Amino acid sequence: MRIGILGGGQLGWMTILEGRKLGFEFLVLDKSTSSPACKISDLCFDYEKVDEFVKLCDVITYEFEHIPDEVLEKTSYLTLPSVEVLKLKKSKVEEKVFLRKRGYPVPNFTVATNEDLERAADMFELPVVVKSESLGYDGKGQYLIKEKGKLKDVKSNHPQGRFLVEEFVDFDFELSIIGVRNAKGEALIYPPTINHHEEGILIYNKSTDLAFPEAKEITKSLIEELNIVGLLCVEFFYTKDGKLLINEIAPRAHNTGHYTLDGSYTSQFENLIRAITGLPLGSTKLKSPSGMINIIGKSYEEMDIRKVLSVDGAKLYWYGKEKRYRRKMGHVNVVGSSQEDVERKLEYLYDVLFESLKC
Amino acid sequence: MRIGILGGGQLGWMTILEGRKLGFEFLVLDKSTSSPACKISDLCFDYEKVDEFVKLCDVITYEFEHIPDEVLEKTSYLTLPSVEVLKLKKSKVEEKVFLRKRGYPVPNFTVATNEDLERAADMFELPVVVKSESLGYDGKGQYLIKEKGKLKDVKSNHPQGRFLVEEFVDFDFELSIIGVRNAKGEALIYPPTINHHEEGILIYNKSTDLAFPEAKEITKSLIEELNIVGLLCVEFFYTKDGKLLINEIAPRAHNTGHYTLDGSYTSQFENLIRAITGLPLGSTKLKSPSGMINIIGKSYEEMDIRKVLSVDGAKLYWYGKEKRYRRKMGHVNVVGSSQEDVERKLEYLYDVLFESLKC
Numbered sequence: 001m002r003i004g005i006l007g008g009g010q011l012g013w014m015t016i017l018e019g020r021k022l023g024f025e026f027l028v029l030d031k032s033t034s035s036p037a038c039k040i041s042d043l044c045f046d047y048e049k050v051d052e053f054v055k056l057c058d059v060i061t062y063e064f065e066h067i068p069d070e071v072l073e074k075t076s077y078l079t080l081p082s083v084e085v086l087k088l089k090k091s092k093v094e095e096k097v098f099l100r101k102r103g104y105p106v107p108n109f110t111v112a113t114n115e116d117l118e119r120a121a122d123m124f125e126l127p128v129v130v131k132s133e134s135l136g137y138d139g140k141g142q143y144l145i146k147e148k149g150k151l152k153d154v155k156s157n158h159p160q161g162r163f164l165v166e167e168f169v170d171f172d173f174e175l176s177i178i179g180v181r182n183a184k185g186e187a188l189i190y191p192p193t194i195n196h197h198e199e200g201i202l203i204y205n206k207s208t209d210l211a212f213p214e215a216k217e218i219t220k221s222l223i224e225e226l227n228i229v230g231l232l233c234v235e236f237f238y239t240k241d242g243k244l245l246i247n248e249i250a251p252r253a254h255n256t257g258h259y260t261l262d263g264s265y266t267s268q269f270e271n272l273i274r275a276i277t278g279l280p281l282g283s284t285k286l287k288s289p290s291g292m293i294n295i296i297g298k299s300y301e302e303m304d305i306r307k308v309l310s311v312d313g314a315k316l317y318w319y320g321k322e323k324r325y326r327r328k329m330g331h332v333n334v335v336g337s338s339q340e341d342v343e344r345k346l347e348y349l350y351d352v353l354f355e356s357l358k359c
Numbered sequence: 360m361r362i363g364i365l366g367g368g369q370l371g372w373m374t375i376l377e378g379r380k381l382g383f384e385f386l387v388l389d390k391s392t393s394s395p396a397c398k399i400s401d402l403c404f405d406y407e408k409v410d411e412f413v414k415l416c417d418v419i420t421y422e423f424e425h426i427p428d429e430v431l432e433k434t435s436y437l438t439l440p441s442v443e444v445l446k447l448k449k450s451k452v453e454e455k456v457f458l459r460k461r462g463y464p465v466p467n468f469t470v471a472t473n474e475d476l477e478r479a480a481d482m483f484e485l486p487v488v489v490k491s492e493s494l495g496y497d498g499k500g501q502y503l504i505k506e507k508g509k510l511k512d513v514k515s516n517h518p519q520g521r522f523l524v525e526e527f528v529d530f531d532f533e534l535s536i537i538g539v540r541n542a543k544g545e546a547l548i549y550p551p552t553i554n555h556h557e558e559g560i561l562i563y564n565k566s567t568d569l570a571f572p573e574a575k576e577i578t579k580s581l582i583e584e585l586n587i588v589g590l591l592c593v594e595f596f597y598t599k600d601g602k603l604l605i606n607e608i609a610p611r612a613h614n615t616g617h618y619t620l621d622g623s624y625t626s627q628f629e630n631l632i633r634a635i636t637g638l639p640l641g642s643t644k645l646k647s648p649s650g651m652i653n654i655i656g657k658s659y660e661e662m663d664i665r666k667v668l669s670v671d672g673a674k675l676y677w678y679g680k681e682k683r684y685r686r687k688m689g690h691v692n693v694v695g696s697s698q699e700d701v702e703r704k705l706e707y708l709y710d711v712l713f714e715s716l717k718c
Binding site (some may be wrong): 022039040042200270282285287300305306309312314319330 | 398402633647664669671677
């Protein structure tokens, strides 16, 4: 069976590393054929060869959101999760409107254009969070506005398109939950993780002994409501007064699920493949307490690999991408004998990997 | 850093799947460039292009023993573990003579030529085990002789070369231990596994709560005596009167260590890469009780993948090789909550995978 992946980044790379074990072939479509996933795919195509790509695929999935509409038009009939979900996700506005309309808990927000951004911001106490509708991952196109004067910069950065204007949530911590569902409607939910972001980028996350049954229920309900065949990650704020609010959703493998490669009975990547190929889903149980820390904006030489690998139970994933400021270059998974053991290891790795990070 | 692998089979394939995560590039040398490892390597060469291959490699390792001497001559200066160890291993006679000379426990044996095979067999009670010196893995070139008349067949199958003639060991069970060592002399030992063979082929193996300190000591001593930089697997018989005898050694990744991909903090493949590239070794601890079962002589279609993947904690590795009688086509790793849990799962998988095996 031939599986096509839209996007050739690290999520595609890990999907192929896992999916090859199941005996599948992989074709990648990306704007550049030198991307990480292309190096281990059977065939790699650029966007111009989308027709050829589609012809060879039995099923197609995606590993990032920013795929041109003209590509999606040609691939949609084979694509799982459905392109409708992807389109919902592509717009930060439509995503939040959908969630609120369906009664899911989200931060208070309104929608604005370039012209009425000030008026929209006036609806909330400062600070407010302004997000460009169509941009936005790893904190890109996203602004924490503490004084109204700064809205000018946002407007000049984004002369066109809409904005999501959200009240600032003073959360206690962030958590996320990943669910997987196949075409038969069978669904499994991974245990929650506690996530630590800095300046809009996930730095590390870890498993937790807390159960968060409400967050699991929300994830299960959403995965069914969106008729997902594949993965859905739901990111939550846990507010200081103990409420859950959805920050965002992603219908694909997610950075907060990388730990599953080493910590879980079945990784998120393998379960994605199982779901879209009609195979039985794999157990989402933990083998042991786990965590993950990203490697950001460093070259291979700048990462102290000896220190990283000296951590008992550390596993390095180096994506082989060209170094860029704030770019995710790799990650380290960690397993341990207890939650505290994992936390100690993550703290050590944070010192090793972020001592010189300025982002 | 570019790592060369001599041999393109499943051991090379798994070495690349693991080693890519560490950021290395992989070059494969094999008689055929359509082998499993070639499909995910950066470059693949046939034996005729050995000079080109060597020029591009920073370090070379091997994944099977039967590499032509003229290839080894050209690659030896970059090869780890050393080619001397490999040559020792290539001869079933030299391997056993070395072990006995150095005082390691081995079954009683003698060496014979085609002419004096009967006389050699007379030195032991029947049955005896006769092994061709230069052939022999998965039971090939190996004969259990219950009546002397059968020696004729052995002689006509192997008109040339020497034989190892061993007393038959009526063992209680087989176990193996894998050790890893780097150039600094740091060594780590994996926990022992109990192995189940049928007709000379490993069928399944599993972790055990028993410690076997003597077997660990022997493995550690051998890995140092052979100055291994890389992996060494030692297979033992555990006799009915409680003695350990070495059956064979292998200076490479080993089928009885496949479970480490999912059951251990660090897989045997990752530790091989760490050892030969001078990186710190990874913990050999178990994450959870584990086991492995081979898939033998079946095509992908003949394997009931739905049943295999319905086992909680089962992970399939399909090598993508052409089906042949008695050929190892893939394996399934299993993790569980207890040793008994793993055993139950292996029993179920045995029924699924071997119900129609005739070997």
